[in-house]
Amino acid sequence: MTGVPSHQPHFIDGEPRDSVDGATFDVLDPVSNRTYATAAAGQAADVDAAVTAARRAFVDGPWPTMVPRARARVLNAVADLVEARDQRLAELETFDTGLPITQALGQAQRAAENFRFFADLIVAQSDDAYQVPGRQLNYVHRKPAGVAGLITPWNTPFMLESWKLAPALASGCTVVLKPAEFTPLSASLWAEIFTEAGLPRGVFNLVNGIGEEAGAALVAHPGTRLISFTGETTTGQTIFRESAPHLKGLSMELGGKSPVVVFADADLDAALDSALFGVFSLNGERCTAGSRILVQQGVYDEFVERFADRARAIVVGDPHDPRTEVGALVHPEHYERVLGYVEIGKGEARLVAGGQRPDHLPEGNFLEPTVFADVPPTARIFQEEIFGPVAALTPFDDEAEAIALANDVRYGLAGYVWTRDLNRAHRVAPSIEAGMVWLNSHNVRDLRTPFGGVKASGLGHEGGYRSIDFYTEEQAVHLTLGDVHTPRFGAGGDPR
Numbered sequence: 001m002t003g004v005p006s007h008q009p010h011f012i013d014g015e016p017r018d019s020v021d022g023a024t025f026d027v028l029d030p031v032s033n034r035t036y037a038t039a040a041a042g043q044a045a046d047v048d049a050a051v052t053a054a055r056r057a058f059v060d061g062p063w064p065t066m067v068p069r070a071r072a073r074v075l076n077a078v079a080d081l082v083e084a085r086d087q088r089l090a091e092l093e094t095f096d097t098g099l100p101i102t103q104a105l106g107q108a109q110r111a112a113e114n115f116r117f118f119a120d121l122i123v124a125q126s127d128d129a130y131q132v133p134g135r136q137l138n139y140v141h142r143k144p145a146g147v148a149g150l151i152t153p154w155n156t157p158f159m160l161e162s163w164k165l166a167p168a169l170a171s172g173c174t175v176v177l178k179p180a181e182f183t184p185l186s187a188s189l190w191a192e193i194f195t196e197a198g199l200p201r202g203v204f205n206l207v208n209g210i211g212e213e214a215g216a217a218l219v220a221h222p223g224t225r226l227i228s229f230t231g232e233t234t235t236g237q238t239i240f241r242e243s244a245p246h247l248k249g250l251s252m253e254l255g256g257k258s259p260v261v262v263f264a265d266a267d268l269d270a271a272l273d274s275a276l277f278g279v280f281s282l283n284g285e286r287c288t289a290g291s292r293i294l295v296q297q298g299v300y301d302e303f304v305e306r307f308a309d310r311a312r313a314i315v316v317g318d319p320h321d322p323r324t325e326v327g328a329l330v331h332p333e334h335y336e337r338v339l340g341y342v343e344i345g346k347g348e349a350r351l352v353a354g355g356q357r358p359d360h361l362p363e364g365n366f367l368e369p370t371v372f373a374d375v376p377p378t379a380r381i382f383q384e385e386i387f388g389p390v391a392a393l394t395p396f397d398d399e400a401e402a403i404a405l406a407n408d409v410r411y412g413l414a415g416y417v418w419t420r421d422l423n424r425a426h427r428v429a430p431s432i433e434a435g436m437v438w439l440n441s442h443n444v445r446d447l448r449t450p451f452g453g454v455k456a457s458g459l460g461h462e463g464g465y466r467s468i469d470f471y472t473e474e475q476a477v478h479l480t481l482g483d484v485h486t487p488r489f490g491a492g493g494d495p496r
Helices: 044-060 068-084 086-097 101-124 157-170 186-197 211-220 233-246 268-284 297-313 332-346 399-406 422-431 465-471
Strands: 010-012 015-017 024-029 034-040 129-132 136-144 147-151 174-178 204-206 226-230 249-253 259-262 292-296 350-353 370-373 390-396 414-418 436-439 472-480
Touching: 010 044, 010 186, 044 147, 044 174, 044 204, 044 211, 068 086, 068 101, 068 157, 068 186, 086 101, 086 157, 086 186, 101 157, 101 465, 147 157, 147 211, 157 174, 157 186, 157 226, 157 465, 174 211, 186 204, 211 233, 226 233, 226 465, 233 249, 259 268, 259 399, 268 297, 268 390, 268 414, 292 297, 292 399, 297 350, 297 370, 297 390, 332 370, 332 390, 390 399, 399 422, 414 422, 422 436, 465 472
Parallel strands: 147 174, 147 226, 174 204, 226 249, 259 292, 259 414, 292 390, 370 390, 414 436
Antiparallel strands: 010 015, 010 204, 024 034, 129 136, 136 472, 350 370
């Protein structure tokens, strides 16, 4: 692909920089697994430089004290620039991640919408005030928290970076972004976009690197007040431990193994479309993927047959081809991990579609959409997050069993329920242990709503005002309007 930079530096205090020690790592094209670029490999010294720049911009710079409308103008300029470059952003994202180009374009457009949304939200932000008539006025003063460390994943990286950057910047924080090492390409575009939009120097900083090095240094740095992390659960547990000595604010969206519950009275055509899209879009590399599909016995056999037939017809191919529905998995390490689960699944359940590399794609990280039926709840492919185009179908008899199966995993991010019985829908939804549940729909989310999970799927929620709450600190201010009647300690018997 033309125009792809061959080296990805950090961006610290308004300028590109290589690592202090000169370290780099290779970045691979998932279609061929050939090295297309190197990236600066951040270490503790690079993270320290970035946090120092962000702290200086927070303490001495104009950004935290600008009125919300002024910050909103910059955020809207960012949104305009992202929208104007959405085709180019999508091409780079597709090249870097292996996502189909049509889906990458949607992610670029969503990134612009995130900035526009939080630009509007910060202007409309209101805080509580309480009055005791004639005696006291109490109000809440909201302040940006400080330097925020943002650690983002490799699936839909540009959009998920915007998800953290937009509310953090809207709130007046300064930031250090540590993008996923598999996909640093689109993250590098933020520097030129923010500079052109007029973001002050030092407000945005980027350090590339391996999670165990750059990410760990960012978490441990005493200058970061907040850490927002999206990624897998075991890494989240490590971040939790390493943040404890500094009592940092944490927001973590972690793994998922989300159920799709299809009752016999559901609109099967709609449920089929949604279930297929939910597990195979974005190459199955999505935290909210409905990868466990629970189907009531009366329609189970029909559903399995139709689901498998459709899965076999999904177009797997070059991510840049607009006809492609499933592209290349992000990296050979991840590809081998997913293939390992496919082999495990062959010993646990009935393979009814896929399970191997497509014949017409002899190289790269390509896998046919893979479907297992009759998956027992004890199976590893039922219990563990695979994060690829692999679906597990399991039958159930009644509502109680459906709920029990839906909750029989350590995760609790999303859930999907399909039924024409609205009373049942509203009974089942709150019974599912998940931070988000969709009724008769796939993952279509209003940006005002909370996003996050329970159990091993996360800590805290972001989205809408909850994001503003995370990136700001609330201070209660109490103003007395009249005389204060205070007991006069040490005044002897004088009651005055």
